[in-house]
Structure formats: C-alpha cells, structure tokens
Amino acid sequence: MTWKDVVETTRETEQWPERSFEDLIGSTRFDVHERAHIVVDDTVCRDCPSRECIVACPAKLFVPTSDGGILFNYEQCFECGTCYLVCNNEGAITWTYPEGGHGVVFKLT
Amino acid sequence: MADVDVVVVGAGPAGSTAATVLARAGHSVILLERGPFPGSKNMYGGVVYPRILDQLHPEWWEDAPIQRWVTRRSTMVLTDDQALTVDFRSEKWGRPPYNGATAFRPDWDSWLASKAQAAGATLVCSTTATGLLRERGRVVGVTTDRPEGDLRADVVIACDGVNSFLAKDAGLYGEVDAANYTVGVKETLGLPKEVIDERFAVRGREGVDIEILGGTGGVNGGAFLYTNFDTLAVGCVLKLPALAAQELRPEAIIAGLKRHPAIAPLVEGGDVAEYSAHVIPEAGLAMMPKMTGDGILVAGDAAAMCLAAGIWLEGVNFAMASGIYAGEAAAEALAAGDPSAAGLAGYERRLEDTFVLRDHRKLRRAPGLVLSDRVQHLYPEMIANTVERMFRVDNPAPKPGLRAIFNSERKRAGIKLADLARDARDGLRSFG
Secondary structure (H helix, E strand, C coil): CCHHHHHHHHHHHHCCCCCCHHHHHCCCEEECCCCCCEEECHHHHHCCCCCHHHHHCCCCCEEECCCCCEEECCCCCCCCCHHHHHCCCCCCEEECCCCCCCEEECCCC | CCCEEEEEECCCHHHHHHHHHHHHCCCCEEEECCCCCCCCCCCCCCEECHHHHCCCCCCHHHCCCCCEEEEEEEEEEECCCCEEEEEEECHHHHCCCCCEEECCHHHHHHHHHHHHHHHCCEEECCCCEEEEEEECCEEEEEEECCCCCCEEEEEEEECCCCCCHHHHHCCCCCCCCHHHEEEEEEEEEECCHHHHHHHHCCCCCEEEEEEEECCCCCCCEEEEEEECCCEEEEEEEEEHHHHHCCCCCHHHHHHHHHHCCCCHHHHCCCEEEEEEEEEEECCHHHHCCCCEECCEEECHHHHCCCEEECCEEECHHHHHHHHHHHHHHHHHHHHHCCCCCCCCCHHHHHHHHCHHHHHHHHCCCHHHHHCCHHHHHHHHHHHHHHHHHHHCCCCCCCCCCHHHHHHHHHHHCCCCHHHHHHHHHHHHHHHC
16 A cells, blocks of 8 residues: 555545435334324414423424424434433424334334 | 232343243242343443353353353543553453353343243243232232233232332332433444454454543543444433433434544444443432332332442342242242231342442442543543643653642642542442
C-alpha cells in the first residue's frame, strides 16, 4: 500500500456513508396492531414551545408539520417510554402497551 | 377463589427466576409475557453477569445462550479528538464460572423462561397485563387484554419493566421524574467473526466490553461498544432531560460515535442488523418504589434496580436476584397463608441482606456523580489533555512536572479545586 492509498483509505473512512433513518429502523421488526397504542393530542402540542418528543424519541415518531402541529405515527415504536417521560404537557401523550403479541420484536439486542 | 397461586407479569430475568423458584416450591404459577416470546421487548447494552444463577441453575454456562465471554474490559474517555483507555484482560474470565458475557436478550430471556417452564410454571406469551384486580384494598390479580382475561392470584409479582404500570397502579411509586431515566440506543452491526477477533484481539468465544465516558455528542450519558459472536453492539445511554434540551437526535449521536477516530476503525464496514432502544431507570436507590404491597411484589427494572455506577453498569443480575428473592418471599407468604404486605416482608429483608440493596445503598451517590456536568463535560477534557501533555515530547522545551500539567489543565477546564475535592470525596464514599 502506498502513502497515497493510505490517504485515500482515510478519506473513505471519513466519508462514512450516510444512511437514511428509514433504512436504520427498517432493520427492526414490528408486528403492527391496528389500534394505536399511543395517542397524541395535537391541540396540546400546538401550544407547546419545547417539543421534547421530536428530538428525544429514538424511533423518530414525532414530526413537526408546517402548520405548527405534530404528526405522530405509532407503528415503528420501540415502546420505550421516552416520549411520555420527556413530555411536559399533561394529557398530550396517552401511552399504553400495544395489544399482546404486537409491536416491536427484538432479536439481536 | 384464585385461578393460580401466583401470577408473574413479565418473562424477563426477574419474572422467570421468580416463576422458577415458586414452581419448584410446588406453587401454581402463570408467567405472563406481552411479547410473542420472552425477551422480544427487551434490549440492553449487552453484558450480563450471571453468577447469581449458580444456585438456581448450577453450571448454567453449559447451556446459557451467550455470544462471547467478556475477557477484556476497557474503560475509555473520549474527547472530540482524543481517547484514553484503561484496558484489562483476564484469561480466568474465559473459563467457568466466568464473569460476564455478551448475550442477546431475546435469547437469554427465552432460555431463562424455558427453565421456569421446566420447573412447572405456565408461560403465556402475547398477553399484556392491563391493570390490577383489587379487593378491599388488596391486590388479587391482574386484568389482561385476552377475552375474559382476568387472572386471580394470591400474589402478583410485577416484573413488567421500567415503565411498570402495575407498580404505578398499585401506588408504589412516588412522582415520576424524567431526570431519573436515560434512554439506551443501540445499533447491532454485522461483521464476520474473524474480523471481530482481529480488531479486538480476541479468539474463540472471548469478547470485549468497552465502556465510554464521552462520545455522546455533549449529552450527559455514556457510550458503549461490545463484541457479540459475529456482530458488534454500539450505542449510547442518554439522560432524558439533557437529550430533550438540545438538537442532536439519538441516531445522529450514534453516528458521531461511530465516526470518532478511536471507534471508526473498530466498527467500519458493519451493516446494521438491528436498531433498538429502551429506557433505563438510572437513579438507583433515589428512585426506587416501595417493593411490597398487599398481595404484590415488584422486581427488576419495574423496581428501578439497574445499577448505573460508571465503572459498574449492571441490571440483569439485579433483576434475576430480585426475582429469586421475590419468589422465595412469595412462597413463604403462601405457606403461611398471609399474602399481605406484612406476610411478604421477607422480600425486602432479602434485598437488604444481599448485594441488591447493599450495592445500591453504598452506591447511592454514584449515578448522580457519573451523570453530573463536571464528570460529563469537564473531567474528560482535563484528563485527556493532561495525558496528552504527559506523553508529548515538546523539545526543545524541558519536561514539565506532572502536577504542574494537571493544575494548569484543571484551571483551563474551569474546575474549582473545591469542586474537584467534593467529587473525589463522593467518589471515594461510593467506590472506596
């Protein structure tokens, strides 16, 4: 290996291929139930200045909408509890476990 | 009339050991699991310390589904462009009775639950316990999401995990504070076994546990990198309020960790095989609920038993131990015909007499210290810069004294001597 190759290799390392979040969470299995196990009251969220859920939810389930609301999707949920723990607004997030046998199915963790 | 003597909610490490003990004592036990199989909802960093099983399952290592035996244990301090590692290895940890092992929770928890089944407990999966049944203020069973799914039992053992809706429903928890919790986020990366062996300097079933201070994008917490058989576990643990108060999302923090010059060469080329997350009860003794109520015991994460003490990061062993003691205490109470809180008092006595609460009591200041701003944001830089200057050959300048380097780095990091002394005292009280 020449010095030039070494430099090239280093450069490759630095350019770690960016993966989309969809690819990342696509590696995890979810057996989704038709009932949403988490319900978000968007009217509370509209007035929320801090919106901790957006940055903290590891499954990226809370997405701000252009009209000032929050779009929520329960399907690829780790059922971890981060959202209701960080949420400062009483009643914004109603959180239960999904129906037995449904939701996330971990295999390699 | 009760359907069974005991219903255990949650077939994790606490629930399955409790069910095993009770079934062996001749009691009828239903072990409820909301996932399709035990461990399917469970995620952790990746290392289990199973010696507590020596009595319950002698020679457990013969069939335990482990990935690798941890024979190398490293503690790493990371800044943006520096890394200091203390690396220990012992061949003893690669032989029975072993010390720690990397394992997947779906494998581990399924294995432990199969032991409960072999002892005579009935495992019922895909069933969520939705609440408690009460009579005259006493817990007499659980409601479930099955049709006509009420289950009546003399004792309920809540091993329903960190969110424990049952312990909360039973009024055993005080106010829930997000500051007591972290979220663990992890990527499992596939790599050929030979590549892992080479990169981490291990052979056969030997494995490495790297615990990291820093590498969390400035969010209070810690990071980790573990070797499985042909995968790596890389991720971080993030204090919830600190995570919520800044802009970097968890997956971006892991991506940053994977790009760090000390980590990138170890994880390079690994394909994400699974992405996972779980909340961790991090505050130890300060956040624990009441362990016992009339007709109910709480064990494992549901009782906040994770030990997050920096140099010691444990949980599954505390869960398994508390499950064993809950099972013993419940058997005692059933034999005496008194499943009230008073009749179940043997549980807390056992917790107090063993490492479960002894460790937590001794280390009660450790979680706060480890997650404090100084330990998280100031000390890593001070330590790494001190070591950098210690090893830097600055000729023609002569070598400075180590004390002079340390003091100037301490001042540069803005650390007051009084604060350093206070943290050192807390550290000694905890770890000394």
